[in-house]
Amino acid sequence: MPSLSVLLDSFFYRPDEDVGPIQELVAGTDETVEPVPEEIPEEYLAFRLEGEHYAVPIHGVREIVKVPPLTEVPRAAANLLGVMYLRGEVLPVYDIKVKLRLADKAPLVAGPDAAEPPRGARIIVVQTADGLAGIWVDSVSEVVRLRPSMLELAPPGVGGGERDCVVGLGRRKQQLFILLDIWQALT
Amino acid sequence: MNQAGKALAEFVAEGTEILEALGKDLLVLDQQRGSDPDPDLINGIFRAAHSLKGLSALFGQERISKLAHQAEDLLDRLRLGKLSLDDQVLDSLIEALDVLQALLAEASREVSSDALSGRVTELGSRLANLGVTSAAVDEDPLDRLELDAQVRAVFTEYEEHRLRENVRRGVALYRVRAAFDLSDFDTGLAELNSRLKPLGEVVSTLPSSEPGGASGIAFDLIFGAKVPEAELAAKLQGTPAQLFSLKVRPVGSAQAPAAPAPVAQSVAQGIRPSAPAADAPTPPKKPRKKRAPKGSGAETPAPAVTESLVQAPLLRAVEEASPEDLTQGVLEAMRMGESSSPPRPELAGPPVRTLTDEPASPRGPRMENESARSLTQTVRVDISRLDALMNTVGELLLIKANLQRMVETARQQEGSVMLSSKLWGQELSRETRQLERKLDALQQGLLEARMVPVGQVFDRLARLVRRIARDAGKEIDFVIGGGDVELDKLIVEELSDPLMHIIRNAIDHGAESPEARMAAGKPRRARVSLRAEQKGNHVVIEVSDDGGGIDELAVRDMALRKNLITEVQAREMSRRELLNLIFLPGFSTARSVSELSGRGVGLDVVKNNIGNLSGIIDVWSERGQGTAFHLTLPVTLAIIRALVVGVSGRTYAVPLNSVLEILSVKPSEIRTVERREVLDVRGTTLPLMRLARQFGHPERQNDRHFVVVAGLAQERLGIAVDELQGQQDIVVKSLGGRLQGVRGISGAADLANRRTVLVLDVGALLEEGMSLERRRA
Numbered sequence: 025m026p027s028l029s030v031l032l033d034s035f036f037y038r039p040d041e042d043v044g045p046i047q048e049l050v051a052g053t054d055e056t057v058e059p060v061p062e063e064i065p066e067e068y069l070a071f072r073l074e075g076e077h078y079a080v081p082i083h084g085v086r087e088i089v090k091v092p093p094l095t096e097v098p099r100a101a102a103n104l105l106g107v108m109y110l111r112g113e114v115l116p117v118y119d120i121k122v123k124l125r126l127a128d129k130a131p132l133v134a135g136p137d138a139a140e141p142p143r144g145a146r147i148i149v150v151q152t153a154d155g156l157a158g159i160w161v162d163s164v165s166e167v168v169r170l171r172p173s174m175l176e177l178a179p180p181g182v183g184g185g186e187r188d189c190v191v192g193l194g195r196r197k198q199q200l201f202i203l204l205d206i207w208q209a210l211t
Numbered sequence: 212m213n214q215a216g217k218a219l220a221e222f223v224a225e226g227t228e229i230l231e232a233l234g235k236d237l238l239v240l241d242q243q244r245g246s247d248p249d250p251d252l253i254n255g256i257f258r259a260a261h262s263l264k265g266l267s268a269l270f271g272q273e274r275i276s277k278l279a280h281q282a283e284d285l286l287d288r289l290r291l292g293k294l295s296l297d298d299q300v301l302d303s304l305i306e307a308l309d310v311l312q313a314l315l316a317e318a319s320r321e322v323s324s325d326a327l328s329g330r331v332t333e334l335g336s337r338l339a340n341l342g343v344t345s346a347a348v349d350e351d352p353l354d355r356l357e358l359d360a361q362v363r364a365v366f367t368e369y370e371e372h373r374l375r376e377n378v379r380r381g382v383a384l385y386r387v388r389a390a391f392d393l394s395d396f397d398t399g400l401a402e403l404n405s406r407l408k409p410l411g412e413v414v415s416t417l418p419s420s421e422p423g424g425a426s427g428i429a430f431d432l433i434f435g436a437k438v439p440e441a442e443l444a445a446k447l448q449g450t451p452a453q454l455f456s457l458k459v460r461p462v463g464s465a466q467a468p469a470a471p472a473p474v475a476q477s478v479a480q481g482i483r484p485s486a487p488a489a490d491a492p493t494p495p496k497k498p499r500k501k502r503a504p505k506g507s508g509a510e511t512p513a514p515a516v517t518e519s520l521v522q523a524p525l526l527r528a529v530e531e532a533s534p535e536d537l538t539q540g541v542l543e544a545m546r547m548g549e550s551s552s553p554p555r556p557e558l559a560g561p562p563v564r565t566l567t568d569e570p571a572s573p574r575g576p577r578m579e580n581e582s583a584r585s586l587t588q589t590v591r592v593d594i595s596r597l598d599a600l601m602n603t604v605g606e607l608l609l610i611k612a613n614l615q616r617m618v619e620t621a622r623q624q625e626g627s628v629m630l631s632s633k634l635w636g637q638e639l640s641r642e643t644r645q646l647e648r649k650l651d652a653l654q655q656g657l658l659e660a661r662m663v664p665v666g667q668v669f670d671r672l673a674r675l676v677r678r679i680a681r682d683a684g685k686e687i688d689f690v691i692g693g694g695d696v697e698l699d700k701l702i703v704e705e706l707s708d709p710l711m712h713i714i715r716n717a718i719d720h721g722a723e724s725p726e727a728r729m730a731a732g733k734p735r736r737a738r739v740s741l742r743a744e745q746k747g748n749h750v751v752i753e754v755s756d757d758g759g760g761i762d763e764l765a766v767r768d769m770a771l772r773k774n775l776i777t778e779v780q781a782r783e784m785s786r787r788e789l790l791n792l793i794f795l796p797g798f799s800t801a802r803s804v805s806e807l808s809g810r811g812v813g814l815d816v817v818k819n820n821i822g823n824l825s826g827i828i829d830v831w832s833e834r835g836q837g838t839a840f841h842l843t844l845p846v847t848l849a850i851i852r853a854l855v856v857g858v859s860g861r862t863y864a865v866p867l868n869s870v871l872e873i874l875s876v877k878p879s880e881i882r883t884v885e886r887r888e889v890l891d892v893r894g895t896t897l898p899l900m901r902l903a904r905q906f907g908h909p910e911r912q913n914d915r916h917f918v919v920v921a922g923l924a925q926e927r928l929g930i931a932v933d934e935l936q937g938q939q940d941i942v943v944k945s946l947g948g949r950l951q952g953v954r955g956i957s958g959a960a961d962l963a964n965r966r967t968v969l970v971l972d973v974g975a976l977l978e979e980g981m982s983l984e985r986r987r988a
Binding site for chain 1: 859860861905906907908944945946948949950953954955956958959961966967968969
């Protein structure tokens with residue numbers, strides 16, 4: 025009785041094997057197989073800020089958490105909403121609405137006078153050069169797959185000036201996502 | 212961490228440990244420079260080099276193993292007396308230690324720079340060529356010893372050398388015969404050895420040719436005694452040992468009497484440079500004395516000789532713990548040596564850089580490595596401490612089992628609710644108390660395990676001081692004290708760079724040149740001391756020098772010129788305040804920017820670093836008398852007891868170790884002095900800071916304030932808050948890189964039920980309070 029591995033061996037792919045016929049066979053069965061194979065779609069996390077749709081590459085996002093009670097930090101930078109505890113680590117939570125000119129002033133979300141955070145609000149935790157940081161978003165919508173051909177440069181007037189953290193636009197059918205450089209947004 | 216990385220980390224940790232031990236021993240050797248080295252010490256260093264060689268070869272660190280091998284070779288020749296320990300040898304060994312340290316640093320980063328490799332090769336060949344010219348002994352002193360040729364034949368080379376050395380020095384030699392029972396001869400022999408050790412040197416242990424009874428074994432110990440025979444005999448009372456004196460035939464005529472030498476034998480040797488014993492060959496002295504007057508002659512070995520001459524008196528690390536008279540003796544010997552030798556022009560100015568000094572090229576890369584930080588994050592913990600922790604954990608498990616049982620019973624009784632709820636509550640509260648106690652013990656144990664003696668970093672600094680002093684051309688006595696004071700490992704590591712900076716300043720700017728010191732009527736050698744002392748739950752580290760002190764007027768002028776203060780402010784400032792200006796960013800009084808200090812990024816960085824450790828730095832200086840920096844640090848950062856206070860609905864924690872007292876104050880009791888709020892506390896004026904105002908929170912109108920009186924070092928400040936919420940143990944987490952710059956906050960802590968509170972940085976607030984005063988003045 026030959027051992028199991030010997031039996032299984034014939035099922036394994038070998039580099040010198042001709043897989044052409046198999047690919048042809050597969051090609052007809054699945055509609056999602058892309059005609060241009062070198063266009064690898066990238067995953068983006070889409071979220072909303074003041075009704076606008078934004079997206080960031082998902083590999084930069086460490087996790088998404090519900091808004092915990094935030095502690096305000098006196099005399100800190102204006103875009104710092106507060107600090108939160110995440111499994112034994114203290115991390116700062118930032119507002120990027122002011123930077124994106126969506127609001128004039130960072131909302132008061134920490135301290136005794138702050139209102140309950142809206143139900144949909146989340147903190148996106150990202151890894152930065154100086155450790156973890158959190159970003160307040162109004163809601164997280166979905167993970168979208170965008171192929172390079174679906175991306176376009178930000179039109180003039182949108183990407184310039186203070187909004188240098190906008191790197192481009194992603195278009196999926198009728199929906200438009202504003203692509204952010206999240207690290208730039210935190211500076 | 213992957214397998215290879217783990218192995219590397221282990222290697223670096225162990226290598227660091229070996230190098231640390233090596234460094235310590237070399238330092239002792241350095242202190243005893245000029246006297247005969249303790250053979251045990253040399254042996255210890257030899258063994259350390261040997262283990263490093265083996266270890267690094269095991270991990271494929273070829274460069275380290277090669278250099279360690281060469282150092283071991285040199286040490287072997289040293290311990291066999293083929294080479295005498297002169298300044299050049301010692302300096303080379305210390306340099307080898309530095310290079311090994313650098314190599315280890317590179318190994319830990321998994322890089323290998325060519326500059327360092329070049330240095331290794333160069334140093335290696337220098338080590339190999341050192342002192343080959345050991346003069347042949349004209350007459351073997353061993354021949355004068357009445358000892359069986361048979362016995363002599365079994366000596367190892369090292370034992371023979373030690374015996375020869377002892378005879379040469381005229382030490383009284385004994386044969387100690389002891390018979391033990393076979394069953395426990397090892398313990399008996401060990402006990403005898405431990406008794407003999409303090410009295411002299413056990414040169415060799417040989418099984419005796421005469422049987423020691425029916426079931427026994429006898430040993431002959433060849434022993435060189437430092438104490439009179441009577442004392443030796445008295446100390447051996449109660450052991451089976453018998454004493455036989457070994458006779459030494461006098462050599463020629465004027466041999467030093469073989470009388471029992473005084474206790475401080477080795478020191479005495481150093482003190483009398485021309486004692487009768489000097490007839491015996493002291494090879495390296497001869498060429499040195501002959502060549503020195505010629506200055507840097509044309510012969511090739513000359514530069515090396517010059518250098519060792521220059522370096523010799525430059526620096527002496529003096530362990531404070533050693534008896535004063537002994538230290539004094541060594542120093543005395545040094546000075547005698549100085550005065551007896553012909554005038555040395557090299558000493559007039561800064562030491563001449565000679566060819567044999569460190570090559571100039573690796574200077575650059577070495578500067579970045581030049582840190583007294585250790586390479587590893589490991590802490591050595593006594594196993595008994597871990598056992599105690601383990602026990603505590605066991606008891607915690609018991610409590611957990613109890614709680615579980617209670618939960619079970621409660622569930623079963625669900626039908627008949629509230630039946631025994633009172634009893635149940637009592638039981639629960641008892642378990643909670645137990646739990647609390649055990650958690651306290653666990654916490655205490657863990658904190659203890661994190662503690663390491665500050666001596667670790669002091670020793671590393673002592674080595675750096677040597678080099679700094681040499682480069683700066685100063686003559687320094689470096690005094691260390693309180694190395695056994697314990698601090699959290701984290702703090703000790705973070706301390707090394709600030710301390711090094713302050714010490715550099717002391718050597719560079721504080722200590723005057725030898726000539727200037729002589730002119731001022733001070734001893735030629737400047738004294739820089741580094742002391743640690745425990746004061747309650749703080750440790751105070753003092754770095755002081757007896758140099759020129761800080762010229763506060765020069766400080767004021769510099770601050771004015773750099774626009775750090777205004778004329779008006781300058782006029783109002785006290786001397787103490789003027790001195791504190793040196794901590795301002797961008798301040799540097801050094802007229803010449805040296806490589807070591809005076810780059811303008813000086814004490815403000817030090818102050819920040821100390822501040823990050825919740826510590827405070829203070830300076831004292833008297834012109835012409837010296838300068839002292841006091842660093843006040845908490846013993847640990849990990850878990851602290853804090854006072855939880857409320858301000859305008861926000862909650863903050865104040866480390867309890869900086870809270871002196873708490874006052875309840877009515878608004879009417881607050882007075883103002885020059886528009887600044889103060890309190891009158893038992894006759895002294897206490898500056899007051901309203902935390903809400905300071906932090907920009909909406910202020911509340913209270914009919915009374917609580918004032919937390921905080922103090923660090925001599926500074927006092929009252930911090931007004933709205934409410935006190937109690938005490939709690941907190942684990943302080945740093946706010947991370949992005950929030951480093953927030954003033955007045957040192958970190959955050961998690962109170963129960965997901966409440967995050969910020970921890971006040973009392974040191975920074977104190978300073979703010981003080982500078983506020985300054986600004987308003």
